Amino acid sequence: MADALRLVEVDPAGPADLEALASLHARAFEKPWRAQDFAALFTPGARAWLAFQGASAVGLVFVRSVVDEAEVLTLAVAPSARRRGVAQRLLKKAIAALAGHGVIDLWLEVAETNLAALALYQGLGFQPAGRRSGYYSGEGPPVDAVILRLLLNSAPG
Numbered sequence: 001m002a003d004a005l006r007l008v009e010v011d012p013a014g015p016a017d018l019e020a021l022a023s024l025h026a027r028a029f030e031k032p033w034r035a036q037d038f039a040a041l042f043t044p045g046a047r048a049w050l051a052f053q054g055a056s057a058v059g060l061v062f063v064r065s066v067v068d069e070a071e072v073l074t075l076a077v078a079p080s081a082r083r084r085g086v087a088q089r090l091l092k093k094a095i096a097a098l099a100g101h102g103v104i105d106l107w108l109e110v111a112e113t114n115l116a117a118l119a120l121y122q123g124l125g126f127q128p129a130g131r132r133s134g135y136y137s138g139e140g141p142p143v144d145a146v147i148l149r150l151l152l153n154s155a156p157g
C-alpha cells in the first residue's frame with residue numbers, strides 16, 4: 001500500500017464520520033445501514049474505529065460493551081482494500097481497547113457461508129459458541145448464523 005494505514009476512533013461521531021461508516025457498510029452488505037442508523041447506534045458503551053488510507057476511509061469496526069461483555073456489531077472493509085490486513089488491524093485495535101476497559105468476553109455473529117470472515121475470526125482466536133438457525137434472510141435460502149466468542153485474555157497479540 002502506498003499510504004500507511006491510520007486507525008482513528010470515531011469519537012464523537014460527526015456527519016462526515018457517519019457518512020463514511022454508511023458508505024463502507026453499503027459496499028460490504030446487502031442490507032446497508034444508513035448514516036442515521038449509525039448515529040442511533042452510538043449509545044453508551046458503543047465505540048467505532050475507521051481505517052484510513054490517505055484521505056479515504058477503507059474500513060470500519062463497531063463494537064458495543066456492557067460491563068465485561070462486548071459484541072462486534074459490524075465490520076467492513078472496502079472491496080479495493082481487502083486482504084491487506086485492514087480488518088485484522090481494526091479488530092486488534094478494538095480488542096485491545098475493550099480489554100483495557102475490563103471486557104472479558106467478545107461475541108459476534110457471522111453467516112456460516114461467510115468464509116472470509118470466519119477465517120479472519122478464527123485466526124484471531126474466536127471459538128464457536130452456538131448457532132442461530134436461519135438467522136440471515138435475503139435473496140436465497142435462509143442462512144444460519146454462527147456465534148463466535150473470544151476470551152480477551154486469550155487473543156493472539
Ligand SMILES: CC(C)(COP(=O)(O)OP(=O)(O)OC[C@H]1O[C@@H](n2cnc3c(N)ncnc32)[C@H](O)[C@@H]1OP(=O)(O)O)[C@@H](O)C(=O)NCCC(=O)NCCS
Nearest residue numbers: 028075076077082083084085086087088110116117119120
Ligand atoms: C471479512 C472482511 C471484513 C475481511 O477484511 P480484510 O481486511 O480483507 O481481512 P484481512 O486482510 O485482515 O484478513 C485477515 C485474515 O482473514 C482471512 N481472510 C480474509 N479474507 C479472506 C478471504 N476472502 N478468503 C479467505 N480468508 C480470508 C485470512 O486468514 C486473512 O489472512 P491472510 O490474508 O494472511 O491469509 C471483508 O472481506 C469484508 O468487508 N467483507 C464483507 C463484510 C463482512 O463480511 N463483514 C464481516 C461480517 S461478520
